[in-house]
Amino acid sequence: MNILATIFGGLLSMTWGQALMIGVGLLLIYLAIVKEYEPVLLLPIGAGAVLANLPLSPVVGEDGILSILYQAGVANELFPLLIFVGIGAMTDFGPLLERPHMLLLGAAGQFGIFGTLFLALLLGFNINEAASIGIIGAIDGPTSIYVSNLLAPHLLGPIAVVAYSYMSLVPIIQPPIMRALISKKERRIRMPYSENPVSRRTRILFPILVTIVVGILVPMAIPLIGMLMLGNLMKESGVVQRLVGASENEIANVVTLFLGLAIGATMQAQYFLKLDTLLILVLGVFAFGLDTAAGLLFAKFLNWVTRGPLNPLIGAAGISAFPMAARVVQKVAQEEDFENFLLMHAMGANTAGQIASVVAGGVVLALFAGR
Amino acid sequence: MKSYTITIGDKTHIIGLQELDNPDRFRVLAGGQVYEIKVVAVEESDAEIPSIEVIQAAKDQPALAHKAPELLPKAPSSRPPDLPEPEAAEELPAEVRAPMPGVILEVSVTPGTPVQRGDQLFVLEAMKMKNPIRSPRDGVVAEVFVHEGQNVNYDDLLLRYREG
Numbered sequence: 001m002n003i004l005a006t007i008f009g010g011l012l013s014m015t016w017g018q019a020l021m022i023g024v025g026l027l028l029i030y031l032a033i034v035k036e037y038e039p040v041l042l043l044p045i046g047a048g049a050v051l052a053n054l055p056l057s058p059v060v061g062e063d064g065i066l067s068i069l070y071q072a073g074v075a076n077e078l079f080p081l082l083i084f085v086g087i088g089a090m091t092d093f094g095p096l097l098e099r100p101h102m103l104l105l106g107a108a109g110q111f112g113i114f115g116t117l118f119l120a121l122l123l124g125f126n127i128n129e130a131a132s133i134g135i136i137g138a139i140d141g142p143t144s145i146y147v148s149n150l151l152a153p154h155l156l157g158p159i160a161v162v163a164y165s166y167m168s169l170v171p172i173i174q175p176p177i178m179r180a181l182i183s184k185k186e187r188r189i190r191m192p193y194s195e196n197p198v199s200r201r202t203r204i205l206f207p208i209l210v211t212i213v214v215g216i217l218v219p220m221a222i223p224l225i226g227m228l229m230l231g232n233l234m235k236e237s238g239v240v241q242r243l244v245g246a247s248e249n250e251i252a253n254v255v256t257l258f259l260g261l262a263i264g265a266t267m268q269a270q271y272f273l274k275l276d277t278l279l280i281l282v283l284g285v286f287a288f289g290l291d292t293a294a295g296l297l298f299a300k301f302l303n304w305v306t307r308g309p310l311n312p313l314i315g316a317a318g319i320s321a322f323p324m325a326a327r328v329v330q331k332v333a334q335e336e337d338f339e340n341f342l343l344m345h346a347m348g349a350n351t352a353g354q355i356a357s358v359v360a361g362g363v364v365l366a367l368f369a370g371r
Numbered sequence: 372m373k374s375y376t377i378t379i380g381d382k383t384h385i386i387g388l389q390e391l392d393n394p395d396r397f398r399v400l401a402g403g404q405v406y407e408i409k410v411v412a413v414e415e416s417d418a419e420i421p422s423i424e425v426i427q428a429a430k431d432q433p434a435l436a437h438k439a440p441e442l443l444p445k446a447p448s449s450r451p452p453d454l455p456e457p458e459a460a461e462e463l464p465a466e467v468r469a470p471m472p473g474v475i476l477e478v479s480v481t482p483g484t485p486v487q488r489g490d491q492l493f494v495l496e497a498m499k500m501k502n503p504i505r506s507p508r509d510g511v512v513a514e515v516f517v518h519e520g521q522n523v524n525y526d527d528l529l530l531r532y533r534e535g
Contacts (some may be wrong), residue, residue: 334503
């Protein structure tokens with residue numbers, strides 16, 4: 001009997017919660033492989049969840065590989081910040097610099113953060129938890145991880161999973177809202193491509209100035225905006241190709257793997273299987289919807305005030321979720337008029353949303369951290 | 372110009388047909404050549420096929436004045452003739468230009484391809500997104516100015532339609 005207990009120890013000590021969480025991990029792996037929903041993140045997260053929930057698993061706990069990764073890079077915010085260097089190195093702010101007014105749309109696309117925050121408060125979350133859930137509305141994975149880990153680390157797992165899962169669902173969540181709020185006539189508004197070349201000097205000065213201005217205004221955003229703009233400065237400088245290549249490929253890939261595994265490891269049954277997780281799932285989709293609606297309505301307003309032509313669909317790209325949201329805008333506009341190419345305008349709003357969501361993350365931290 | 376597929380024997384031809392102002396005049400595109408034709412009713416007992424008179428044929432092409440089937444030359448010529456601008460031009464765009472900068476991933480038409488409004492002409496990759504560029508009008512492709520893998524800038528000429 002003792003021998004049996006030793007051999008089948010794992011099976012005997014398996015809890016229902018663990019079995020369920022292994023199921024959740026497998027579901028994430030399925031979504032990554034079959035549906036290709038953000039596979040680069042959801043696959044490692046799913047694998048981490050399975051590994052961490054196998055009974056008696058040595059991967060979590062003292063000297064467990066996943067716990068080491070968590071301590072090394074998630075608990076101290078290292079991994080999301082390193083990913084930001086890579087994002088900065090990959091992002092072309094050209095479409096935004098050619099159309100600086102798109103910054104307004106990027107700001108409007110962050111409205112869901114605060115709307116969701118209030119709703120979460122009403123549902124009984126405390127202020128730090130509510131702010132962490134609201135930050136899902138930044139629609140930016142690393143920002144969500146960074147902020148929620150500082151404010152409410154016990155919610156990190158559900159928030160990261162919700163943020164990344166819904167991000168891959170942007171093409172499904174956004175179009176119905178776009179069609180509901182923007183009339184057919186408005187969706188047909190053509191915006192000619194405006195060629196407005198940006199000088200190399202502007203492209204180089206932009207990341208430096210943004211870092212300094214945002215840094216002075218919102219000090220809590222310095223790590224996020226600083227890393228993002230460092231990556232972009234390296235890219236635009238043109239003199240450190242090796243560093244740019246490493247940032248956007250090797251470093252980003254390695255860190256993404258580590259980050260995914262470590263996040264997956266936080267999804268242990270005793271922390272994840274709670275009513276809170278379900279509520280976060282619901283609040284997350286609410287945040288995405290609210291962001292989209294706010295961006296669309298603000299763009300509609302801008303079109304009315306400026307007398308256009310500004311196709312209000314562009315507002316949906318202000319939510320960050322780069323570059324999916326911009327592509328969704330292009331697709332929905334083309335359903336109405338295949339000769340209308342909004343992609344570059346939408347990319348401008350989209351990169352503006354990227355910057356705005358980082359700033360919003362800093363604002364949320366400034367408001368709530370240390371309470 | 373509307374295009375029709377005609378099967379004669381076991382050969383399939385695609386012809387383009389456009390009504391002109393005069394009710395018995397048509398502009399026909401067949402085998403890479405454009406003809407202006409006049410339809411004349413003839414009183415023959417065995418057939419109701421009207422005879423066709425070619426009013427204006429392309430250069431270096433003997434005027435055809437036969438019945439309908441012979442109108443179609445067998446081998447399409449590779450280069451279309453230069454045709455005069457239409458007098459009663461509708462506001463159809465004569466060309467297609469790049470709507471934004473990017474890379475041409477796919478060229479879906481060749482000179483001589485009849486296209487309808489909405490048909491895909493190119494796939495343009497911009498910001499890592501594949502964008503179909505569709506035909507803004509019915510017509511026939513005269514010339515394609517880009518090849519697959521080519522970088523294009525905003526407003527670069529991609530394609531010209533054949534006159535008609």
